[in-house]
Amino acid sequence: MATRLLLPALLAYLVAAALFLTWGARGDWGFVLAFRGEKLAALTLVAAAVAISTIVFQTITANRILTPSIMGFDALYLLIQTGLVFALSGVGAVSLDPLVKFGAETALMLAAALALFSIVLRGAGDLNRMVLTGIIIGVVFRSVTGLMNRMMDPSEFTMIQSATFARFNAVDTRLLWIAALVTLAAAAALMARARELDVLSLGRDAAINLGVDHDRAAKRLLLLVSLLVSVSTALVGPVVFFGLLVSALTHRIAGTFRHDVLLPLSALLAAVILVASQTLFERVLGLQTSVSVVIEALGGIVFIYLILKRPVR
Template sequence: MAELADTIRRTAPRQVPWRLVAIWSLAAILACAFLFTGLRGNISFVLNLRLTQLVGMVQVAVAVAVSTVVFQTITNNRILSPSIMGLDALYLFCQTALVFALGGFGYAALDPAWKFGGEVVMMMAASAALFVPMLRRGSEMLMMILTGVVLGLLFRSLSSLLSRLIDPNDFAVLQGASFANFQSLDPALLAAGGAVTVLGTLGAWRARHTLDVVALGREAAVGLGLDWNRTVTAHLLLVACLVASATALVGPLAFLGLLVVAVAERICGTRRHAVLFPAACGVGVVMLVGAQLIGRAGFGGAVVISVIVEFVGGLVFLALLFARRRQ
């Protein structure tokens, strides 16, 4: 609590706006580079395809950034993210179970809108059932981490078992659903996911001052008159909704949220949510669009964007762990 208060006091208010402007200016430059560099062939078709991909990347960046900021606040831990708590593993297990039960052709024939809606509802229900009771009881953070790790291992083990039992041709379909993919986004899903992301982001923004109080800790927040159980439950469901929307749209990105929030906090030097929300969203756009540009220009499009993001995010996660250990 004292560390948070000191950080807020040390932050120079006049420095924050230009840092946010710098982040979003870089994001705009990268977006223009992504849209207009290397245009060949049918320019109208290519621009339309790239614009769809760009909208998807912005949507995922905002959803992941906002959900991670809120999740770290309600858990009072800066090295946690919804993905590390096993939600991505649950998504992969559901995809594997669907391919195992329906086959590759049956899986491909599923209505994308119904599939998207089912995945969002399922992940919200799982989050409510698993983590809300622990947060309400004020369980120790170690217990939450262990629960998330164990559940992640369970879902990954079940996914691995089922993947060994399915037909090799169906396995190729499963592999395509196991990595984040921005190349073939469904415009209908973009609209549905965009609505979920906008509503969730607006809800988090309206609660930014409440989240500042939550960041003080359970005892301090309750002492200031906050209804802890109701607030934590509502925001955990909001996190699950945003994570489910982003994951169902493009696939799992385990370390993206941790990466963008850590970088945004380092740049802005504050945990105030009025600053951290736009900063983390801007850094997320920079990371995703920059990774896509690197993959297209440096590797000829042969490297999946998630590989670059996960590699850098994993390094940041290890750095945060070692930094906390030194403290």
């Protein structure tokens, strides 16, 4: 079954990637392929990180309408961007070394996630408390961000607006390789725990009866999820509903609980959607809008649909 599902998805990704690299290319092919290849790598990397982290997070929380952003990653990222501009001014924030800024943002988001896990996750039923705590923390971060926005210069406020949505056209290639190494390592670690995830998907009581230390396994997996989300958010910006869109599509197509199928399939489907959408917006629509805005809107519609529809596990 894995081959039957993954092979068509892989072929679809290769077609989307080929179109992205060659459609409308003119001039020096070496330069064009190198330039577009870096963007393709960034799109694929972010798509895989968002998709895999969402599938794993939904398995741990036993809820198909949640995404890791519920823990406040996007709100913390916007707070960091706003705080930098507020404290250093727009010129000072832009002049920061990208490697230092990327590392600091990733470390802060990961540290916040670890603090949340260590304080809240202490026993049975604490996953629900963690989700509620994450929602409240996100509201607090957004309130502080809004306060700083009102206090800063309007010209500097416009700089913050660009950080509200993911930016796939302005990825620093120096950060790409670091993000790729971290993402591949975290994704490989999650793939190695695919059978453990299969057991966790049965529920806490069933997992314990089958010999899995549910609480310890959940903390380890949430750490890997947080690492994926932190790196992808620091690389391109917040991606809130895209993972929900991909996970709903993956579960619909796969029709299985096996994570050795769900994880790679979700990564391929996310990459196909993101690469094909970026190709359409760049080559056909001439970048008249941001692809992340449309994808997030579609994800929001899927979220509303899943809320109104009784979720099926």
